[in-house]
Amino acid sequence: MHNMDHYDGETDYMHQEDDWDRDMLLDPAWEKQQRKTFTAWCNSHLRKAGTQIENIEEDFRDGLKLMLLLEVISGERLAKPERGKMRVHKISNVNKALDFIASKGVKLVSIGAEEIVDGNAKMTLGMIWTIILRFAIQDISVEETSAKEGLLLWCQRKTAPYKNVNIQNFHISWKDGLGFCALIHRHRPELIDYAKLRKDDPMTNLNTAFDVAEKYLDIPKMLDAEDIISTLRPDEKAVMTYVSCYYHAFSGKQKAETAANRICKVLAVNQENEQLMEDYEKLATDLLEWIRRTIPWLENRMPENTMQAMQQKLEDFRDYRRLHKPPKVQEKCQLEINFNTLQTKLRLSNRPAFMPSEGKMVSDINNAWGNLEGAEKGYEEWLLNEIRRLERLDHLAEKFRQKAAIHEAWTEGKEEMLQKRDYETASLSEIKALLKKHEAFESDLAAHQDRVEQIAAIAQELNELDYYDSPSVNARCQRICDQWDALGALTQKRSEALQRTEKLLETIDQLYLEFAKRAAPFNNWMEGAMEDLQDTFIVHTIEEIQGLSTAHEQFKATLPEADKERLAILGIHNEIGKIVQTYHVNMAGTNPYTTINPQEINAKWDKVRQLVPQRDQALIEEHARQQNNERLRRQFANQANVIGPWIQNKMEEIGRISIEMHGTLEDQLTHLRQYEKSIVNYKPKIDQLEGDHQLIQEALIFDNKHTNYTMEHIRVGWEQLLTTIARTINEIENQILTRDAKGISQEQLNEFRASFNHFDRKRTGIMEADDFKACLISMGYNLGENEFSRIMSIVDPNRMGVVTFQAFIDFMSRETADTDTADQVMASFKILAGDKNYILADELRRELPPDQADYCIARMAPYTGPDGVPGALDYMSFSTALYGESDL
Numbered sequence: 001m002h003n004m005d006h007y008d009g010e011t012d013y014m015h016q017e018d019d020w021d022r023d024m025l026l027d028p029a030w031e032k033q034q035r036k037t038f039t040a041w042c043n044s045h046l047r048k049a050g051t052q053i054e055n056i057e058e059d060f061r062d063g064l065k066l067m068l069l070l071e072v073i074s075g076e077r078l079a080k081p082e083r084g085k086m087r088v089h090k091i092s093n094v095n096k097a098l099d100f101i102a103s104k105g106v107k108l109v110s111i112g113a114e115e116i117v118d119g120n121a122k123m124t125l126g127m128i129w130t131i132i133l134r135f136a137i138q139d140i141s142v143e144e145t146s147a148k149e150g151l152l153l154w155c156q157r158k159t160a161p162y163k164n165v166n167i168q169n170f171h172i173s174w175k176d177g178l179g180f181c182a183l184i185h186r187h188r189p190e191l192i193d194y195a196k197l198r199k200d201d202p203m204t205n206l207n208t209a210f211d212v213a214e215k216y217l218d219i220p221k222m223l224d225a226e227d228i229i230s231t232l233r234p235d236e237k238a239v240m241t242y243v244s245c246y247y248h249a250f251s252g253k254q255k256a257e258t259a260a261n262r263i264c265k266v267l268a269v270n271q272e273n274e275q276l277m278e279d280y281e282k283l284a285t286d287l288l289e290w291i292r293r294t295i296p297w298l299e300n301r302m303p304e305n306t307m308q309a310m311q312q313k314l315e316d317f318r319d320y321r322r323l324h325k326p327p328k329v330q331e332k333c334q335l336e337i338n339f340n341t342l343q344t345k346l347r348l349s350n351r352p353a354f355m356p357s358e359g360k361m362v363s364d365i366n367n368a369w370g371n372l373e374g375a376e377k378g379y380e381e382w383l384l385n386e387i388r389r390l391e392r393l394d395h396l397a398e399k400f401r402q403k404a405a406i407h408e409a410w411t412e413g414k415e416e417m418l419q420k421r422d423y424e425t426a427s428l429s430e431i432k433a434l435l436k437k438h439e440a441f442e443s444d445l446a447a448h449q450d451r452v453e454q455i456a457a458i459a460q461e462l463n464e465l466d467y468y469d470s471p472s473v474n475a476r477c478q479r480i481c482d483q484w485d486a487l488g489a490l491t492q493k494r495s496e497a498l499q500r501t502e503k504l505l506e507t508i509d510q511l512y513l514e515f516a517k518r519a520a521p522f523n524n525w526m527e528g529a530m531e532d533l534q535d536t537f538i539v540h541t542i543e544e545i546q547g548l549s550t551a552h553e554q555f556k557a558t559l560p561e562a563d564k565e566r567l568a569i570l571g572i573h574n575e576i577g578k579i580v581q582t583y584h585v586n587m588a589g590t591n592p593y594t595t596i597n598p599q600e601i602n603a604k605w606d607k608v609r610q611l612v613p614q615r616d617q618a619l620i621e622e623h624a625r626q627q628n629n630e631r632l633r634r635q636f637a638n639q640a641n642v643i644g645p646w647i648q649n650k651m652e653e654i655g656r657i658s659i660e661m662h663g664t665l666e667d668q669l670t671h672l673r674q675y676e677k678s679i680v681n682y683k684p685k686i687d688q689l690e691g692d693h694q695l696i697q698e699a700l701i702f703d704n705k706h707t708n709y710t711m712e713h714i715r716v717g718w719e720q721l722l723t724t725i726a727r728t729i730n731e732i733e734n735q736i737l738t739r740d741a742k743g744i745s746q747e748q749l750n751e752f753r754a755s756f757n758h759f760d761r762k763r764t765g766i767m768e769a770d771d772f773k774a775c776l777i778s779m780g781y782n783l784g785e786n787e788f789s790r791i792m793s794i795v796d797p798n799r800m801g802v803v804t805f806q807a808f809i810d811f812m813s814r815e816t817a818d819t820d821t822a823d824q825v826m827a828s829f830k831i832l833a834g835d836k837n838y839i840l841a842d843e844l845r846r847e848l849p850p851d852q853a854d855y856c857i858a859r860m861a862p863y864t865g866p867d868g869v870p871g872a873l874d875y876m877s878f879s880t881a882l883y884g885e886s887d888l
Contacts, residue, residue, distance in 0.1 A: 010624050030235035031121070033227050037238035040222035043135075044245070045072045056128065057121040070100050073135045090117045098127075101212050109785045129237050131200035136244040148240065154247055162197050170239040175228055177205025180246070187250045191216055202229055220247045246380025246849055250548055268799065269349050276342040277354055283335050284360040291368045292330060294320075298375035301382055305468045307390045314383050336362055390392060393467050400458045404476055407451055410444075411483055417431045423498055429576070432509035433592040435498045438491075445491055508579055515572045516593030522565055523596050526604040529555070533611035540702070542626045549619050556612060573598050629701050636692045637706030643685055644709040647717040650679060654721075654728050655765070664746050665739065670733045675849075676725045686718055742813035752812050755779065756805050766802045773808040821880050829875035838863035838872035 035056055043052040049068050053059035060066045060086075067078045079096045082089035094113035102108060108130060115123035133147070140150040142157065152167065159165040167173045174180065176199050185194040191212050206225035213219040222242045228234045304310045326375040339362055342354050342781040356362075363561040369641050423434055459477040463470050534554070539545045593599075657671055696704075739749055759775040761765050767775065772795070773788055783791075832847045833839035839860075844853040856878065863872035 006708055029227065029231045030238075031125070033223065033231070033238040034125050034129070034487060035121075036227075037222040037235075038125060038132070039130060039239050040129065040220045041245070042398065044220050045069055048072050057119045057124040060094075061117050061119055062090045063095075063097055063113075063116075063504045063634055066097040068122070069373060070131070072102075073102075073131070077101075085465060087117060101127075101131060101134065104134055106130055109427065131239075132237075132241050132244070140244070140247060151244060151247060152239065155183065155243060156163065158183055161186070162194075163608065164393050170243065171233045172240050174243075175234060176202040177207075177209055177225070177228075180209030180213070180243075181242075183203055183246050183250070184209060184217070188216065213249075213492070217246075217249045219249055228791060241854070269345070270351075273342060273345055273349070273351065273354075274344070276338055280335065280338050280342065280354070281357060281360065283331060283338070284356060284365060286369055287328060287335065287365060288360065289333055295372055295375050298372070298379040303386050304390070307387070309393050310387050310390050312864070314387060317380065317383055320809040332365065335365065349705075352742055355876055389465065390608045395460065395467055396462055396465070397467060397469070397473070400455065400462065400473060403451055403455050403458070404480060407448065407455065408630050410448060411487065415483075415490060416488055418487070418494050424614065429497070429512070433590070436592045438495060438498050440493065441852070442491060445487065452480060455480055476832060508576060511572055511579070512591045513593055515569065515594070516591060517578075518569050519570070519594055519596045519601065522562075522569060523601065523604065525562065526601075526608055526720065529608050529609060533608070533615045537622070539622060540629075540698060542623070542630055545619065545623045546624050551618060552615055559608075559612075563605075566601060569601065570598055578689075632692065632696050632699060632701060633704045633706055634722060636689070636696055637704055637709075639685065639689045639692065639842045640707045640709035640711075641716060643714055644717065646682070646705075647714070647721050649677070650721055651717075651724060654724055655727070665732055665736045668737070669729065672725065672729050672732060676729065679721060679725055686714065731806060735809060738809050738813055744809075744813050748812075749809070752809055753805070756808050766804050767808070769796075769801050769803070772803045772808075822882065825882060826876055826879040829879060833875065836867075837865055837876070838868055838874045840871055841873065844873075 039053060039056050042056070046052050046065065049072050050066065051068065053065060064081055065082050070076075071078055078100050081093045081096065081574050091113045094116045098108060098111070108127075111123055111127050116127060118684070137151060138147050140146060140154065142150040142153045145153050148170075152170070153803055155167045159167055159179060159182040162178070162185075165178050165182045178197060178199060181192050181194060185192045192208065197208070203225055206223075206228060210221045212224065214221050215387065219242075222245070223234075223238060248784065303312065315376055322423075339354070340355075344352055345351075369768065423431055426434060456477055459473050462473050464785060467473065537548060654672070654675060657668060657675070663671075684794070735749065739746075744752075755775055755778070756767065759771040759778075761771060762768075769792060772792075773783065776783055776788075776791070781787075791811065792803075795803045795811045829839060830836070832843055834843075841853075841857050846857050847853075848856065856875075857873065858876060859881075860873035860878045862868075863874040865872075
């Protein structure tokens with residue numbers, strides 16, 4: 001017999017398996033299951049060597065296939081087997097196999113080579129089970145558990161999501177077949193439609209799992225569905241062996257997936273890094289190319305001739321700064337971020353650092369970017385200087401053109417005019433006019449001297465600033481200067497000719513001058529008068545229209561004096577006519593000192609005379625309108641000044657009635673209703689005032705000095721009056737209800753009112769908390785802080801800090817009156833119930849009116865006492881709830 005020492009603590013898992021029925025007894029059903037399972041398990045490995053076994057206790061007797069099996073499952077070579085047919089050769093081979101098993105740290109108990117060679121089924125099965133344990137189960141490790149416990153834990157973890165599977169062992173937990181199906185479905189859900197499986201159909205479940213495992217997972221059928229179902233407790237070793245094949249099939253797949261994932265992860269990192277490198281290279285190339293294209297554009301300093309072209313350059317530059325450059329700034333930043341990210345990723349994944357292509361380092365890009373910034377700064381400064389220069393040139397050129405055009409327009413015809421000899425045949429008035437006109441021209445000529453000098457100076461500056469159209473400017477300037485010299489000579493010659501006849505024409509000249517001096521202010525006066533007479537006006541009071549009328553009368557008083565001035569001016573014109581007739585002077589010319597003529601003066605004078613009565617009529621009509629507005633103001637004020645105080649008096653009277661104690665509450669109520677009637681009867685006066693107010697609004701009258709009352713004041717007062725009388729009547733009615741309900745006498749009510757009024761120090765109809773406390777103390781209450789807080793919670797449930805008279809009466813009546821209590825009502829119900837602790841619905845309907853009986857039945861809870869009967873109602877809790885001591 002082979003006896004081997006226990007090799008270490010790791011084979012403790014086998015202790016439970018050592019209890020191999022050493023008396024050679026084995027359950028026939030278990031032995032059948034083990035034979036089938038172990039045979040299939042051995043063949044699943046032997047087929048890799050191109051062989052198999054048919055009979056487990058016969059085919060291992062010579063030790064050859066046993067040694068082959070161990071070589072296949074261990075991957076190691078055993079000692080060379082004996083090929084002889086003798087018993088000694090067979091024992092030698094079996095011992096070599098058992099020695100190899102022992103060398104793997106397995107303790108073989110009571111298993112000897114002779115029993116295997118003799119075909120002992122029990123010992124052969126035990127030996128195969130030992131091999132299965134060592135090579136298929138021992139290395140299973142799940143969450144710090146191993147071997148059988150590890151395999152069991154693996155099964156439990158994998159089947160945990162399946163509610164109808166509960167793996168607790170390797171025998172009866174697998175009888176329904178769902179455990180096998182769940183393991184397959186958990187790892188390969190496409191192989192089994194788990195939802196269609198039923199726990200009460202183990203045969204289908206087992207065969208489904210066995211067939212699928214054999215077809216798709218390369219796990220041979222090691223168990224028989226009929227054997228498992230018919231066996232009360234399937235063989236644990238057979239089940240463990242079969243389940244271990246599932247573990248190795250799926251864990252092997254998991255390892256492959258893990259290995260594939262690791263490779264994918266490594267490849268993904270490489271691919272990502274390579275993509276980042278490509279992105280960096282492309283981004284760097286694009287950015288450097290953009291900088292290479294942009295710098296020559298920014299370094300171009302070729303000026304433009306026109307402002308429009310330079311403005312376009314500036315606009316292009318602004319587009320560059322606003323639209324084109326910002327994305328490139330972002331690209332540059334992103335490039336640096338990508339570079340740093342890439343280097344970090346390469347360092348973390350133990351890859352060599354990234355080295356960009358020649359000239360594409362971050363430093364190269366920064367240098368190129370610095371060159372771009374330098375070119376950009378100089379370009380913007382040049383642009384602005386050029387625009388300022390062109391702006392100055394455009395301004396000067398336009399100024400030159402404007403002044404030249406004005407001067408040329410002024411000089412047009414001047415040479416012909418100066419060369420005329422019209423003074424030789426002219427009349428006296430014409431000569432005087434020509435002389436003054438010539439003097440004016442000389443003044444004008446002197447004034448234009450500055451313009452000519454300015455034109456020449458501008459032309460000089462345009463030449464200095466290198467204006468592109470300087471030749472045409474110079475030619476025009478020369479023409480202007482030559483013409484100016486000619487005008488100066490002609491002016492001097494004409495002046496001398498005109499001065500020779502000046503003394504002859506002086507008289508007419510003086511008359512023309514006097515006419516102009518007096519006609520101009522008179523003309524201005526008439527134009528101002530016409531404007532004032534036609535001016536529109538807006539007034540709001542009689543005083544304002546009276547002021548306008550007074551001013552108009554004062555204006556009319558000045559008309560006779562103005563007419564005298566008009567006649568005097570016309571007299572000067574007539575004097576000129578007499579001189580012309582006397583001296584036979586030609587009167588072809590006009591007055592050189594003014595454009596005003598006698599016809600114009602007379603026409604404006606007639607217009608003033610026509611406008612005066614129209615102004616009179618407009619002032620009269622406005623005066624009438626203001627008188628009507630004043631009447632409307634007084635009409636409204638007279639009523640408002642009566643209604644306003646009336647409302648105020650009524651408010652005060654109602655307040656006194658509610659506070660003073662004249663007569664009974666019924667007397668006060670009657671008095672108040674009479675007040676209410678008289679107030680309602682006053683409504684037509686309010687309506688009439690509303691009508692007057694509407695007339696005032698339609699007349700656009702916005703103020704009324706005759707009254708301080710507005711319609712809004714009256715409306716608010718009227719609404720407050722109606723509200724106050726209604727509220728006061730309601731308070732008296734509530735006091736009557738309280739008095740009658742509580743049995744309070746009129747004398748008590750008067751005493752309550754007297755006490756309340758005494759402590760209502762502000763006469764507002766409400767007592768503040770401190771006043772109420774003083775009132776209670778005066779009536780003999782011994783108040784602590786808690787007691788007073790309790791009372792305040794009764795009289796002021798809303799926590800307003802004040803006590804109304806109604807709340808005061810309720811409190812005082814509760815303190816003095818004899819009212820029903822919950823106990824009294826409870827006693828009354830007990831009488832109706834015939835002295836029972838509950839009451840029936842029929843008894844309530846018999847004793848109470850129908851609506852009150854239904855009210856009680858709907859709100860009474862069922863009686864729960866031990867003496868109750870079906871339908872019994874709890875009148876006690878109902879009575880308590882009526883007085884607020886519990887919820888209904």
